[in-house]
Amino acid sequence: MRITRTSCICPVLVCLCFVQRCYGAAHHSSIKVNRNQTKQIEGETEVHHRPKRGWVWNQFFVLEEHIGPDPQYVGKLHSNSDKGDGSVKYILTGEGAGTIFTIDETTGDIHATKSLDREQKTHYVLHAQAIDRRTNKPLEPESEFIIKVQDINDNAPEFSDGPYVVTVPEMSEIGTSVMQVTATDADDPTYGNSARVVYSILQGQPYFSVDPKTGVIRTALPNMDREAREHYSVVIQAKDMAGQVGGLSGSTTVNITLTDVNDNPPRFPQKHHQLYVPESAQVGSAVGKIKANDADIGLNADIKYTIVNGDGSGVFSISTDKDSREGILSLKKPLNYEKKKLYTLNIEGANTHVDFHFSHLGPFKDTTMLKIIVGDVDESPLFTLPSYVLDVYENAELGTIIGTVTAHDPDSANILVRYSIDRNEEEEKYFNIDVITGDIRTAKILDREETPWHNITVAASEIDNADLVSHAPVAIRVLDVNDNPPELVREYDVIVCENAKPGQVIHTVSATDKDDTGNGPRFHFSLGETHSVNPNFTLRDNEDNTASILTRRKRFSRATQELYYLPILISDGGIPSLSSSSTLTISVCACDRNGRVRTCHAEAFLSSAGLSTGALIAILLCVVILLAIVVLFITLRRSKKEPLIISEEDVRENVVTYDDEGGGEEDTEAFDITALRNPSAAEELKYRRDVRPEVMSTPKHQPPSNQDSLDVQEFLRQRLAEADLDSSGPPYDSLQTYAYEGHRSEAGSISSLDSVASHSEQDYTYLDDWGPEFKKLAELYGDIEPERTT
Incomplete structure (x- = not known):
């Protein structure tokens, strides 16, 4: 089978078809097929030998964008076995077969039924086959071929990134590159000139040019000035077909902006300026502005202003406002219309950034003259000093002149000034000022130790205009006089050990003085005049404002004396010198060999030993435990009361019970029961046991009377006198009872047992059995009956 293209659809393609055939014969291999074809006819097998048959195929071409009423002819498939009798059937398969491409089954002619676009698909791969219509068996092997879409110039060049900003x-110099633009053409660059683009400039001449081949835009004029024109809009065209007539074109816009360079110096609009400034202007305030113009922008327009010369260079200063690029004129010193009414300044404005490429266009600075006129205003009084420091001694008399402040009217009128002191509501009135002279006097007695400095503010105003006021601070320093005697820094707790040695330092004391250093240290220490020679202690002045206490003897004893008092005289170094006396209390304590305190009275021991909190808690806990044991012991003793009736047989009616226990358990212990049995035994009780007297005093007793003549009244009187004389007794009354009623009272026995009128059934005749000694004892003790024994 041979695939041939018998005709071309236009004369232009006749040459193309010829080239196609030659190209196919030269570049594509021939496919030779040796095949035995078996044909069965009515059960009979006939074998035919097919000779070699070669066929050559090549690409088919179809023009894109075909527009016409009839399908576009592509080519023809033909097999050598086709005799033209219609027995051969041609079949087309592959991409677009049956939809885009159709084939005549009998003739093998291929047509394109649709318009094709090469930019969407450049070629199609199809397969051709020839079969026998009667047997449906292939006459030729299936062959693959390509239909290529032939390009035409149907796409214009495009700028994908436009418009551009640059x-x-x-x-800049001529030919300075601005940027490069590139246009793309979707047509086939390998076929013809459909994709060959040429650039040209449609708008932007004569300022810029473009390279036709590369699309590079360059400057075309020298020294283009931004200040004259800043923005340019350049239109670039790209045309295919190498720019020939009939080619397609596309365009884009390039917006070009000229950037600023420092090619313009600053310029003052005037060569002479004038400024009015009142003399009341405050120092440091802005008094005026001045500006130089610069055609440049940004950094190239920054200006620095300076005062280059003039008689006002020391009075005024100038700075630059970065936002407005103005020169701000400020006042450095106060103005005085009466002294100078006019100042002249030469001000320069210069660029801070200069491009050396354009330095030939300089100088990039300009100068102007500024005249400053000082205006006259009514000013407030002016003090001779901005502030004052005055001195006064403490304890100065009321009305003492401390110093004087002065102020004057700076105006030419020279109006009188009056003075006053600004006072707060809480401020005490320590000072007064003379309204006319400005003399400051004391209004209270000053104490340096209380307030060493006083700060006041003096106001000065014109007599006829109180609104014009000036103020001046006045610091008043109170000078010291020696009006405070020295004293010990604190109260000292001094301890001396019982085993102290002579000359041993037991403590060092320091002194202080409220006065200033000139009237205070150095301090002098000495013992009081009456104790200048102390047998126990001595004092040594260390000449460093301290003194040491030393022992003069050894072996102190707490039993003999627990406390010693040592007066110390301290004098300061002021003129005249002041002194004071202080007394040190020295406690005697027991110490070990190393001088550590073991026992001492409570205050000295605690202060010297420095017991910790834990040790104090342990001591208190032990005390609480001991108290608990004592309370328990007393409770047990109370539960074991002595029976009122000694013997079951002792049923006499002389037992009296008292609920009052006096001073408690201690009072009970102080009572001696023997006094009830033997009156003379009471003489032995001289002191109460519940109170330990600090001073042992012996009560004055009445001489004991004869037992035979002692009665109850005398006995009670004697006991009352002893109680009155006993200074160790408790501060409360104690009731004591005595069963002894006296001996042979004239009134007779007060007991109901001896009463004649008594109807007691008790029989006392048994006393006769005891003998005369016991009877005498019974008569002496009255109602007490001895226990009968058997």
Whole structure:
């Protein structure tokens, strides 16, 4: 089978078809097929030998964008076995077969039924086959071929990134590259000139040019000035077909902005300026503005202002406002219309950034003259000093002149000034000022130790205009006089050990003085005049404002004396010198060999030994435990009361019970029961046991009377006198009872047992059995009956 293209659809393609055939014969291999074809006819097998048959195929071409009423002819498939009798059937398969491409089954002619676009698909791969209509068996092997879409110039060049924005410095040289633009054409660049693009400039001449081949845009004029024109809009065209007539074109816009360079110096609009400033202007305040114009922008327009010369260079200063680029004129010193009414300044404005490429266009600075006129205003009084420091001694008399402040009217009128002191509501009135002279006097007695400095503010105003006021601070220093005697720094707890040695330092004391250093240290220490020679202790002045206490003897004894008092005289170094006396209390304590305190009275021991909190808690806990044991012991003793009736047989009616226990358990212990049995035994009780007297005093007793003549009244009187004389007794009354009623009272026995009128059934005749000694004892003790024994 041979695939041939018998005709071309236009004369232009006749040459193309010829080239196609030659190209196919030269570049594609021939496919030779040796095949035995078996044909069965009515059960009979006939074998035919097919000779070699070669066929050559090549690409088919179809023009894109075909527009016409009839399908576009592509080519023809033909087999050598086709005799033209219609027995051969041609079949087309592959990409677009049956939809885009159709084939005549009998003739093998291929047509394109749709318009094709090469930019969407450049070629189609199809397969051709020839079969026998009667047997449906292939006459030729299936062959693959390509239909290529032939390009036509149907796409214009495009700028994909446009429009463009670009900058170039002003004053650039001719030919300075601005940017490169590139246009793309979707047509086939390998076929014809459909994709061959040429660039040209449609708008932007004569300022810029473009390279036709590369699309590079360059400057075309020298020294383009941004200040004259800043923005340019350049239109670039790209045309295919190498720019020939009939080619397609596309365009884009390039917005070019000239960037600024410092090619313009600053310029003052005037060569002479004038400024009015009142003399009341405050120092440091802005009094005026001045500005130089610069055609440049940004950093190239920054200006620095300076005062280059003039008689006002020391009075005024100038700075630059970065936002407005103005020169701000400020006042450095106060103005005085009466002294100077006019100042002249030469001000320069210069660029801070200069491009050396354009330095030939300089100088980039300009100067102007500024005249400053000082205006006259009514000013407030002016003090001779901005502030005052005055001195006064403490304890100065009321009305003492401390110093004087002065102020005057700076105006030419020279109006009188009056003075006053600004006072707060809480401020005490320590000072007064003379309204006319400005003399400051004391209004209270000053104490340096209380307030060493006083700060007041003096106001000065014109007599006829109180609104014009000036103020001046006045610091008043109170000078010291020696009006405070020295004293010990604190109260000292001094301890001396019982085993102290002579000359041993037991403590060092220091002194202080409220006065200033000139009237205070150095301090002098000595013993009081009456104790200048102390047998126990001595004092040594260390000449460093301290003194040491030393022992003069050894072996102190707490039993003999627990406390010693040592007066110390301290004098300061002021003129005249002041002194004071202080007394040190020295406690005697028991110490070990190393001098550590073991026992001492409570205050000295605690202060010297420095017991910790834990040790104090342990001591208190032990005390609480001991108290608990004592309370328990007393409770047990109370539960074991002595029976009122000694013997069951002792049923006499002389037992009296008292609920009052006096002073408690201690009072009970102080009572001696023997006094009830033997009156003379009471003489032995001289002191109460519940109170330990600090001073042992012996009560004055009445001489004991004869037992035979002692009665109850005398006995009670004697006991009352002893109680009155006993200074160790408790501060409360104690009731004591005595069963002894006296001996042979004239009134007779007060007991109901001896009463004649008594109807007691008790029989006392048994006393006769005891003998005369016991009877005498019974008569002496009255109602007490001895226990009968058997």
